Amino acid sequence: MKVVGQELPRVEILEKVTGQSVFGADVSPAGRVLHGKMVRSPHPHARITAVRTEGAERLPGVRAVVTAADLPPVHYGNFVRDEEYFARTKVRYVGDRIAAVAAVDEETAEEAARLIEVDYQVLPAVTSGPEAMAPEAPVIHEDHADYWAQPSVENRRGNVCGHKQIMRGDPERGFAEADRIFEHRFHVPMVHQTYIEPHTVLAQFDASGKATVWVPTQAQFPLRAAIAQILRMPMTKVRVIPTEIGGGFGGKISPTIEPAAVALARKARQPVRIVMTRGEDFQGSNPRHPFHLRYKTGVRLDGTITAREIELVLGTGYSAGSGVMISQGAAVRAPGPYRIPNLRIDSYCVYTNTPTCGAYRGPAGPQLTFASESQIDIIARELGIDPVEMRLRNAFEDGDETPAGARLEDVHARETLRKAADVMNERPRPAGENIGRGLAVAHWLVGGMASSAGVKLNEDGTIGILTGVVDLSGASTSLAQIAAEVLGVSLDDVHVRTADTDFAPHSTISAGSQALKSMGSAVLLAAREVKRQIQQVAADKLEADLGDLELDDNKVFVKGSPERAVSLREVGHLALEHERGPIVSTQSVSRLVPHPAVAAHAAEVAVDPETGHVRILRYVAVQDVGTAVNPLSVRGQIEGGVMQGLGQALSEACTFTDGKMDNPNLLDYKIFSALDAPAVETHLIQHPCASGPLGAKGVGEPPIIPPPAVIANAVADAVGVRIHDLPITPEKIVRALKARRQP
């Protein structure tokens, strides 16, 4: 291949390095833009007895105030319709939406927000999943049973909004066959995506009653549907225009401030912009689910796993959101990339008085892998088996099934695992005490979603691609590379445009590592059809058989006689006179076969036993990526994912006191800076994958998944203490070391 597989700079890179990219807050429409501000609950759980807006409405400069009274009584939600946009009778988390205001400037909007008076009757709150499952726990949704839910959402009761159970084989017999049984509990707190661009939106309402919404979103089509549903508008009266997006990581999928901006713009008859403050973003968006996990594993003395019993409790927040789907997916991936004949998995999705969690990159992955891979290491050490050997002995292979019964192909787990171990072992362990190594392996299942894309030949011989997929992590460049490969042109000759919901063919969301798989498959089909049309026009011109024509170097030529050629530019012109007309094709895909994508990471760390500080000396990331369409993008995704995962491993956690987040700012919520970041030794395992476009696998999610387990295992190897509760802070290490010294 000539273009696919090349390390090419992103197609939009010049705008990005010159400051010309238009992000959410950079959009400027005609007309004076009002400043919008949300009014949010200060209580985690309370009954609303009165909302008074008169003071705010009377303030000079205020143009609109909206509350639940301005919205139709709509309950929404993709899996359980348990959410109302503005709270009507109850608030269920600190940050719950009460009202929104729009004013001529920011100061006036802030003053108006303060002038909205709300009377509350405070209720007891519950912020952890297991506490919310207790019989005496306050009930967060009293009308729960009346809510509409998808049929797949099973066993709803109390604060449990979904319980998925998976049984495989005979767990009882599996444990009876085991020589040893191990049981451990783990906890992973909520963490936040912390994209550098906060949530922002600009909404405008025109005289025909149509809303235009400029927003950095990963999911323009679902967002259009959600806004229309919440405001009870015809869907095509909402036009969502996706801007450049300053990081999403799953945090910019569900609606947050967009419906409020539209409601304000409709009432004020002026465009309204809302920009979340960083504190508001931490508390009013969709972070990663906190998990409590129990893993019970039966093994033979040779390390063969005979059974696993797993219980997952996921705190979803004040609404089910995507939590139900994520808890179901978690059940399927919980056993890890292993062949385990006997399984019992219970996954509970539980309401809590916290923000609703969302689909943070690799949803449930880091939590499950931290627990599962920590335990595999504990077991291997107890049995005196090399941890890599134990993993290799149990690793799944082509033909094995997921716990849900789907057959796996293109697995490559063993090769990926072996490579990570080999790269780490290439260099000897440095001399000195308190240095350790750890490894973990994980998988992600990459599905595919309904997608379409258009490809055309321009009259000058260049190629145009029209998509509706947001370029989150290099998708546009990779799509252009796929079309360029098929049509025999260079990347410079391909122009990609992400259009808005009015004009783009329906496209998948940018999430779950499936954007390239879904859209790439659609672009591949469309490019192949455009190629056929080009051949048709060229065949008439060259008086040759269509099947004898090849495309390369911006030309069509007869196989074996390159002098019999016509340029794509000429074909572009000829097509307009030809009976077939302009060359263009739009193609669709749906229900693509899922494939596993495996990542194996290894780290070497030095732990200071006095301070508990963990220094990462080496970090190795190996990933099975199928065909790397653009290795520059693939490596970039892997290295970024590793750093996000290391933040979760060592420093990140949203903590709550009395239901209020303690650290909603970038000083107290510590993401990795350049000073913390180790160099990443990245290695790609490349075998074309049958279900991906030109063999490509999804790459975005896997790299964020192993790091917490890798660091936990390396720390245990270095100083002999095992941390079961993320993040692995210096304080926890010092405390564990002290506890070991003074039993």
Added chain:
Amino acid sequence: MTAEPIRITVTVNGESFREEVPATRSLLDFLRDDLGLTGTKEGCSEGECGACAVILDGRLVDACLIFAAEADGRSVETVEGLADGEELHPLQRTFAAAGAAQCGYCTPGMLMACKSLLDRNPSPTREEVTHGIAGNLCRCTGYGTIIQAVMEAAKES
């Protein structure tokens, strides 16, 4: 509510601007809203993320923490002034080639931090580069490609 406007003269990317601004207006809002230079980004408004980093009289500052009035009579460099016409700054070229910009939101501030570093120290070590960008958060790249881009730009110039 709003204080008396203040008349200021600020040089931005070599061009002089005379404007009236409220006393409380930040340099960031002045650049973005009054001058329409939206290349400089807002990430936290608390001086923690570095997305709004610009160079003020040769020193790297977070524009969200500086009042526009403090820039009176001084010179500001932003991402829009990095290229010399069509000619990209070496950092812009190496950032593009190395894949040092992914979503691109931290990129303007990151580029200014790197320029500030190279202005003061034209051939930095890896460690000096790491310290030079320590105040600029990036959530996409993991920083490795950014450091590589700065080392390559230093080699070029």
